[in-house]
Amino acid sequence: MDVLKFKKKSILQQLRAAYQPKLPETLKGAVVAVKGEATQSVGNQAEIKALFPCTYGLPELTFKRDTSAGASVHSDTTFNVGVILSGGQAPGGHNVISGIFDGIKAINENNRLFGFLMGPEGLIEHNYMEITRDIVDDYRNCGGFDMIGSGRTKLEKPEQFEKGLEIINELGIRAVVIIGGDDSNTNAAVLAEYYKQKNVPVQIIGCPKTIDGDLKNEKIEISFGFDTATKLYSELIGNVERDCNSAKKYWHFIKLMGRSASHIALECALQTQPNYCVIGEEVAAKNMYLDDVVTDIARVVAARAEQGKNYGIVLIPEGLIEFMPAMKMLIDELNDILAANPDFSKLHLDEQREFVLNHLTPNNKARFETLPPTVARQLTLDRDPHGNVQLSLIETEKLLSEMVGKKLQQMKEEGKYNGKFKRLHHFFGYEGRCADPSNFDADYCYALGYNAAMLINAGATGYMSSIRHLAKPAAEWEAGGIPITMMMNMEHRNGEQKPVIKKALVDLEGKPFKVFANSRELWARETSYIYPGPIQYFGDDEMCDQTSCTLYYEQGGE
Ligand code: FBP
DSSP: OOTTOOOSSOHHHHHHHTOOOOOOGGGSSOEEEEEEEEOOOSSOHHHHHHHOTTTTTOEEEEEEEOOSTTOOSOOSOOOEEEEEEBSSOOTTHHHHHHHHHHHHHHHOTTOEEEEETTTHHHHHHTOEEEEOHHHHHHHTTOOSSTTTOOBOOOOOOHHHHHHHHHHHHHTTEEEEEEEEOHHHHHHHHHHHHHHHHTTOOOEEEEEEBOTTOOSOOSSOOOOBTHHHHHHHHHHHHHHHHHHHHHHOOOEEEEEEOOTTOOHHHHHHHHHHOOSEEOOHHHHHHTTOOHHHHHHHHHHHHHHHHHTTOOOEEEEEETTGGGGSHHHHHHHHHHHHHHHHOTTGGGSOHHHHHHHHHHHSOHHHHHHHHHSOHHHHHHHTSOOOTTSOOOGGGSOHHHHHHHHHHHHHHHHHHTTSOOOOOOEEEEEESHHHHTSOOOHHHHHHHHHHHHHHHHHHHTTOOSEEEEEEOTTSOGGGOEEEEEEGGGGEEEEEETTEEEEEEOOOOOOTTSHHHHHHHHHHHHHHHSOOOOOOOSOOOSSOHHHHTOOOHHHHHHTTOO
16 A cells, blocks of 8 residues: 555545535626715714724725626726634635635736735734635635634734735735624724825725624624524534433533633524523623523523433533623733733732732622632633623533532522532534635635625725625625724723724514524433434535524524
């Protein structure tokens, strides 16, 4: 056997590369941009307008097919484009890039695409590569961000914008597409404003990316990556459910990624029907303390034990603790302490704890002291460059299961519980972010990228690429651009009030939550698990093109 003979790609990868993503009919040819009314930001209008004098109030753009005689997408003018992948990985990033590539090439074959390496840092440090057809073809419909890499550097300072401008000018770049979440698209808006104020002819276009699903609003129906990541987590949860239902001896506590919002947990609950799922937004609305959540889970465990079922599945959103008002106050104060003391991380671990205890106000100090030391320590880890707590590093699943165990012990002593409670922990997060995109994400991402190319051609800047009516077949999707300032409000970040894109949290009045809330008591009592199985890439459209339950219900599904 030739030991040196090894495969470069799996059979699935090879077959998947040949998949042609579906493009909305509107984008299959020449387009005209129809302008809507002037827009307003979702909050703090006066402040946002003052901070973005040149890009505030822009009209929404909707593309229509240009059916006039001789209309063509081709233009004789050539231009170059830069692209940045920013923040956490999300399935479909490579398809956004291939969409941009095909879009600009449809406009003029001589247009060129440059990828800045390892996120916004690549723009500032002038690390880039030209993305040629061979490279694009190698990554079509593949997961990951490894074509150019990603990073979390925050683009916020004029020095960074000026450094970026040097390389933009050197490469003759007319527009930069920033593919990122709410923070990265906030940066895109700031950058667009900066260049416009300086009268520099560089356009900035954002693309909505994040598995968390919290970058959405009336105009951006979902961020890409959510569909694939939740399908993959649901497959894994389904497998754990089946194992659980086979052995009937463990309670599985599964933490799911998703940062602050609980969209991922809710979607996975709708797909898999676990015995319990915590929704952070509900915890906040009901002003629940950690002990209230623990007591409720213990109630379900005890009720199942009465039926002889000493097993079950609990889903926990990674951002849960931020939703508990008392914990939120503690985290906010810790954020400010850490922001004001940049050398904090250089202290020895014991000194760090001491430092924090000396700086917290009395109520927060008391709260901090009652937390298990590992969790307390995890709360003081470095923030990300946007000032966010690194929630993925906090072991909420262990914290909750430990506390539920203690509560059950107490109930046992009071004669209110007589079961067995063996627990296991899981965290599903990173394994979902680089999966090969589902057909939905492959199509959606390609359309977002292709549409970004059309926005550039239309001269737009400070806009987010928007593809709408996503519950319909891809051919009927609507394409256009939404001014990023329209999604912004002022929030407290890193000890200051900053303009940021408003995060979308789970709407407790929305249909996805209502469907869940109406079923959860039944799922708690009866074992009603659903095993969704793996993402299907080939087969009936009905199976392969399924959208998420969240999108389905949000768009009127019954
Ligand atoms: P984005 O918001 O940048 O898309 O990142 C999402 C996310 O996957 C969160 O769900 C998670 O908390 C975080 O990234 C983890 O960040 P890191 O990759 O830096 O560990």
